[in-house]
Amino acid sequence: MIILGDDSQRVKDRDAQAYNIRAARAVADAVRSTLGPKGMDKMLVDSMGDVTITNDGVTILKEMDIDNPTAEMIVEVAETQEDEAGDGTTTAVAIAGELLKNAEDLLEQDIHPTAIIKGFHLASEHARAEIDDIAERVDPEDEELLKKVAETSMTGKGAELNKELLAELIVGAVQQVTVEADDGSYVVDLENVNIETQTGRSAGESELLTGAVIDKDPVHEDMPLEFDDANVLLINEAIEIEEADVDTQVNIDSPDQLQKFLDREESQLKEKVDQIEATGANVVFCQKGIDDMAQHYLAKKGILAVRRVKKSDIKFLKNVLGGSIVSDLDSATEADLGHGSVRRDDEDELFYVEGPDAHGVTLLLRGSTDHVVDELERGINDALDVVTSTVTDGRVVAGGGAIEVELASRLRDYADSVEGREQLAVEAFADALELVPRVLAENAGLDAIDTLVDLRAAHEEGQVRAGLNVFSGDVVDTFDAGVVEPAHSKEQALSSATEAANLVLKIDDIIAAGDLSTDKGDDEEGGAGGMGGMGGMGGMGGAM
Ligand code: ADP
Ligand code: MG
Numbered sequence: 001m002i003i004l005g006d007d008s009q010r011v012k013d014r015d016a017q018a019y020n021i022r023a024a025r026a027v028a029d030a031v032r033s034t035l036g037p038k039g040m041d042k043m044l045v046d047s048m049g050d051v052t053i054t055n056d057g058v059t060i061l062k063e064m065d066i067d068n069p070t071a072e073m074i075v076e077v078a079e080t081q082e083d084e085a086g087d088g089t090t091t092a093v094a095i096a097g098e099l100l101k102n103a104e105d106l107l108e109q110d111i112h113p114t115a116i117i118k119g120f121h122l123a124s125e126h127a128r129a130e131i132d133d134i135a136e137r138v139d140p141e142d143e144e145l146l147k148k149v150a151e152t153s154m155t156g157k158g159a160e161l162n163k164e165l166l167a168e169l170i171v172g173a174v175q176q177v178t179v180e181a182d183d184g185s186y187v188v189d190l191e192n193v194n195i196e197t198q199t200g201r202s203a204g205e206s207e208l209l210t211g212a213v214i215d216k217d218p219v220h221e222d223m224p225l226e227f228d229d230a231n232v233l234l235i236n237e238a239i240e241i242e243e244a245d246v247d248t249q250v251n252i253d254s255p256d257q258l259q260k261f262l263d264r265e266e267s268q269l270k271e272k273v274d275q276i277e278a279t280g281a282n283v284v285f286c287q288k289g290i291d292d293m294a295q296h297y298l299a300k301k302g303i304l305a306v307r308r309v310k311k312s313d314i315k316f317l318k319n320v321l322g323g324s325i326v327s328d329l330d331s332a333t334e335a336d337l338g339h340g341s342v343r344r345d346d347e348d349e350l351f352y353v354e355g356p357d358a359h360g361v362t363l364l365l366r367g368s369t370d371h372v373v374d375e376l377e378r379g380i381n382d383a384l385d386v387v388t389s390t391v392t393d394g395r396v397v398a399g400g401g402a403i404e405v406e407l408a409s410r411l412r413d414y415a416d417s418v419e420g421r422e423q424l425a426v427e428a429f430a431d432a433l434e435l436v437p438r439v440l441a442e443n444a445g446l447d448a449i450d451t452l453v454d455l456r457a458a459h460e461e462g463q464v465r466a467g468l469n470v471f472s473g474d475v476v477d478t479f480d481a482g483v484v485e486p487a488h489s490k491e492q493a494l495s496s497a498t499e500a501a502n503l504v505l506k507i508d509d510i511i512a513a514g515d516l517s518t519d520k521g522d523d524e525e526g527g528a529g530g531m532g533g534m535g536g537m538g539g540m541g542g543a544m
Helices: 013-032 057-063 069-084 089-108 113-134 143-154 158-176 243-247 255-279 292-300 311-321 370-393 402-415 422-433 435-443 448-460 487-505 537-543
Strands: 009-012 042-045 051-054 178-180 186-188 193-199 207-210 212-214 227-235 283-286 304-306 338-345 350-354 361-367 395-398 466-468 475-477 484-486 509-512
Touching: 009 013, 013 057, 013 069, 013 089, 013 487, 013 509, 042 057, 051 057, 051 370, 057 069, 057 089, 069 089, 069 487, 089 113, 089 422, 089 435, 089 487, 113 395, 113 402, 113 422, 113 487, 143 158, 143 370, 143 484, 158 178, 158 193, 158 207, 158 361, 158 370, 186 370, 193 212, 193 311, 193 370, 212 311, 212 361, 227 255, 227 311, 255 292, 283 311, 292 304, 311 338, 311 350, 361 370, 370 395, 370 484, 370 487, 395 402, 395 487, 402 422, 402 435, 402 448, 402 466, 422 435, 435 448, 435 466, 448 466, 448 475, 484 487
Parallel strands: 193 361, 227 283, 283 304
Antiparallel strands: 009 509, 042 051, 178 186, 207 361, 212 350, 227 338, 338 350, 395 484, 466 475
């Protein structure tokens, strides 16, 4: 009985697993070379010719045009890691790839996928419990430690050169939006941290400012620019003639009629400005456009107006100043106004806006060009997340491969207590974790095997925090060396990598509605052999 269409393809059992594992590993291999402080960057060029230069795992995978369904599952690992931990995306993806590589060896020894899946699951659960045991409890107000966490996350990124200053700004920003709850726990509201970027100066001139920074000019040169008591109206509608009036056809057969029509438009704009004035506002931040005529009336009334302010900035201004965002001027009242102060920085062409109780801070990031600033911003975002995670969770581990080697050693001990073939899978899991120090060494031009041997020896002697100093090649206490990462990020990396690997291993049958390979006309028959181009992966190989 034939139930599949002519174009469809089916790949089963070992072939299906081999196909999937190959696709997933291709993704993992693509980001490996970026891992660690000595990792390299990638230049990604999209179909529009826009260039992104980055070292950030999730950014690379998102920008890559991947159209292979299995490969996409690995990309999701990076996305989950980004959402849940903010950092560690390359680690999570690299471990997922290594788990699958080791699983393939087990499959070749005829070990059933179910046993591998079970073993990986056991190992992941056990490793997570061990992370909690290994992790050090830290004081969430320990600034020095928080800076180390921020610096570790920024090493190897664009932020690296100025990491001391940036770490200080990041820790300062997080601390300003941290509140201690009644039960002694800490809550960090990153919504109150805004990142503003500006090109043209060096990253070393970045600043942390209270309040908001708006990188816009006033709409009219005759407007006042400084307010100690600013009554601010935030509006997300255009201050222009309403749409319907623009579209309406008007028949004008006399100069008289034309004048009437123009008068009507003018009075409509005048009315809008009167409505603004009636609220008591002396400053207007508008998300959309402001008509020339309205600009003129606003200036005449001594009201400062700024147009086309980013939606996210309008929202942030509301956090800073209070009040509400108005979408219809007809119903705007004094109660909608936010209050604070507004200052103009003529040199940088920025407005500084501060609220009464210093709610909200802005990290003003500077860099010479757009590419520099963009990569800086990605690094800063990761660092904000890890510092936040350290403040709220209070647990950190030693990086530079220390945690992974320790976990591998503990997992091998644990494997002895696991019955049956699952034991081999637990061991394979332990081996996979050691990929991290191996790749850190490789990327630093060091001998991966020698490094691993030294690291294992140190851990056998009980040096739980022994990791790799990628600059000297020595085994050191990485915690003391300041390479510190939040425990939560490591736990998350293990669970998402394991889930993805197990998801791929569970598949024993691929039924595709179309050709699985992109090499149309290729006369190879089905099976894993038919994956020639492997969807988007073929193109990817070329781009990397
Ligand atoms: P990810 O996307 O996984 O965060 P990174 O490129 O940021 O990838 O690399 C993170 C790895 O680099 C972690 O294992 C971390 O411990 C390690 N690392 C960071 N800084 C150092 C350092 N100074 N020395 C050694 N290892 C470091
Ligand atoms: Mg990182």
